[in-house]
Amino acid sequence: MIPPRNLLTEDGYDLQWGTNVIGHFFFTHLLLPALIAGKETSPDGHTRIVTTSSMAAYMSVIHWDSFRDGPARKKLSLDTLYAQSKLRNSLSSIMNRQISYLQDSLLSDTQIRAFSRLLAILSTSGITGNLKTELNRHLPSIARAIMNLVLYPASNGALTQLWAGTMPETIEYNGQFLIPWARVGRCREEGYDPALGEKLWDYLMEEIKDK
Template sequence: MIADYRLSDGHARVINTSSSAVYFAPKTGIAWETLGTDASSISASKKLGANALYAQSKLGNVLFSNELAKRYADQGVISSSLNPGMCGVEPIAPSFFPLIVVVGNLQTDLQPPPREYHTDANPPLQGLMFYPASYGALTQLWSGTTPDGKSHNGKFLIPWARIGDAGPSSHDEKLAEKLWNWLEEHVKESPGM
């Protein structure tokens, strides 16, 4: 898509949303055997489990963003990925919930949300872990509008408006390139693309 698009002003920002779940991706980074619709891929996906598949997809967002940054920086494209924070809108499977909240908040050095967020609709325990949904847009807005945006190319951003780290697999350039090539191949196979 970007290859066919001419940048009118030579500058564009692409912000890919990931999650703190990125820290729970499979040790291999991407479990390639799960990426398909055939019986063996479905079986491998079930074996890996929904939580790990979600984490894998969030790592995929980071790897895609990094490869986009690498391939299109010279054309004025700035690509970053980010963890929007633990906001009251993120769907989390119950078994994954405690780990993702603790690790997500520790990795980003966040304090508990403001007390005014503790309501009947948002029990106190949840209020200690989740921030208001509006907080989730802060890092995206910062990345998309800051004059320092060029310095965000290929970076992983964390709440609230800071540069962070998505873990070792996110720095694997060969893995990012392999994912990019896999995506290109599968987009070609899709009708209407």
């Protein structure tokens, strides 16, 4: 979250976009076959993917020309760069499209139906830095001191993820945006835009195709 502006990934992405978006997408993409196989031994017969978003998702749209370094990226605040990465993490249509993509490759129709029953898109913080963790290390010391007065213990951050990943009732919350603590909320409207999800899917698949 809001690292120094000069930090980029080895592939040249804005560090927040590369870490929170490209990295998460590619990692999940690699894990899908194992996750689908895992449903066979799951107590409820399902596989669950919980993506950690943030209340920062409410604070920005996607700025398409800012993913790599350049004039457009430099014009945006570090907060905005963080927020757009968290909006991407709230887009349920991206993960639903990953499941559809596999239908033509390694999965049977039965596997697709069983797997796609649950996909939880999860927000674990009420505001940016709502938990007392090292996520705030790049904030000015005064800002950290003030925020520490109102932050929740880091252990609280696991409550909603554990609920989404383990409780029987969350089977019904496929594609939902969850908020602290263990509740269904709603992201900004762009988070449910299928056209935006389609565009981001095409972009992300292009970025990982040679990896």
